[in-house]
Amino acid sequence: MALLEVRNLKTYFYTRYGISRAVDDISFDIQKGETVGIVGESGSGKSVSCYSLLRLIAVPPGRIESGRAIFNGTDLLSCAQRELRKIRGNAISMVFQDSMSSLNPYLTIGLQLTEHLLLHKGISKFEAREKAISSLLEVGIQDPESRINQYPHQLSGGMRQRVMIAMALITGPLLLIADEPTTALDVTIQAQIIDLINDLKKKKDMSVIFITHDLGVIAGISDHVLVMYGGKIMESGETRDVYYKPIHPYTSALLKSIPSVEQKDKELYVIPGHPPEGFEDIKGCVFASRCEYVQDKCMVTIPELMEVSNRHYSSCLRIQEGALLDVLKEGDS
């Protein structure tokens, strides 16, 4: 059985400009010990979908319209707040993108690290402190005994991100949600953090949801990939399948449009137009207006995510009827 089962999740935002369908009917599973990468451009709904799971959406303007998210037998979306609070930061924890604004500048690292423990595990302050020190050591922070008394501004960006990871892992979660944890960091530091998350994941046998816009990062870290666009899942499957045999025009176009350090002088593929802002009332496929293989039916029928080959899903109507498969493969090679 899957560790987390998300079904038909819809999160809408009611703003004065209209209804924004940030997450529009998505379903996915997270298996135990698996790393799932969610990739998409800004506004594609990748963060909102994970925030919705922990009900971290501001209500209003946001509202979780429908859906279920079964985690260890509890529906995260409908359970009581009290029950949810026991799970949040305990069995499911999160690492955010911007460590400077997610750490409290007034409190020492130590206080922020032990807060979860005191709340969830009911241990003494002394024990919590010992545990905080060992967790800092685990994420590769030198001299944790003195670091623990420091404030966030005294640490560098990479170090603060390590503290965030230590904080998320201190309660021994089953699922870690990492929302663009390396986006604000330099490449050499990014490599360190990715390595760290990979190591800890193996050691603790937890599942990880890794959200990013960087297809390169996902390629190295995840077992399974979800490609999101306009609040919907375009394609999902094993990482190798998605990269080498994309079965959605968006994934294939995205892969062709990124510059690589490995080759030069290849004209970049360009996806015309720009991503939807979420307020448009789109009747058919959200990608149809930018798709080079668009047909009339794409404009009027909302496609469902369907299994095309083994554990490899696509929400493209033309793929589902058996067309395009060869075209997309050729385009990639």
Place this chain on the structure above:
Amino acid sequence: MDEPLLDINNLKVYYPIFKGSLFKREKVNIKAVDGIDLKIRQGEVIGLVGESGCGKTTVARAIMCLTKLNSGSVILEGEDLCKLNSKELKRKRPEFQMIFQDPFASLNPRMTVFKILSEPLLYHKLAGKTELTGILSNLLKEVGLSPRDMGKYPHEFSGGQLQRIAIARALSLQPKLIIADEPVSALDVSIRSQILNLLIRLIRDRSLTMLFISHDLSVIRHISDRVAVMYLGRIVESGSNERIYSHPAHPYTHALLSAVPVPDPDKEKSRKRIILKGEPPSPINPPSMCTFHPRCPYVRDKCSTITPEFEPIQEGHMVACHFPLSS
């Protein structure tokens, strides 16, 4: 070899900061740029790459005369830009223009596109009011926008379109040199390729000379003819694009290249990464001699006692390292 269009010699920019208490203040210098030499030839695109805080943007600001230099010279076509007075600088300005990173911040939200684009032309008296509309519609078409967009305000555009407007503004004065400071970093993946292709087309069509600054090695790889790698205010390696990416000689360049994630699962999993220990040290108190030695995986005694010279190891390939990696 012909005269370079832009010749930067021993450029140093220090920012003073004050440490200590109110009564016992001590002036300390942040050595943002600490002795840089760079020559850009006519029609060449140079990629300047480095991590945050290494001084890339300060180099751009120094060339644009937006910051004071502590020493050095920036010579554009035989004239030292730093020695010009404000009147002379105004005359010279149309020849070098800049594209900034964040188009949301670099375009005035209260001006229409027409106003934004016409301002530089009118200020430098390069166009009369009657011909403006014609010039601007051609310019907008060239960057892939419609002349109908002229009456709109910046908030009506997406990030990619705004960056197109910023590019049009930089091009409007027909500059010889363009300084592009992270022009695609704020954009989404699918938009980034649009803007990169546009820049490459403009470079080709208008035979532009460009200093392209970015932290993203894959973008630099794509657009530039030559590459210069910066670390802590100094250039540690420079050479042709092919050379740097296939045979990096400085350990820092090597580590940087190995850290870039590649969108290919098999290569990612099999690849050997050089993970650098620690983080870039503070430019307030940089390590002595070779500034990279505390993090260098191949460090030897000599590195902390003698400053490595920035020397050619091959035609056009310069490295500041005592023990450059052989390929």
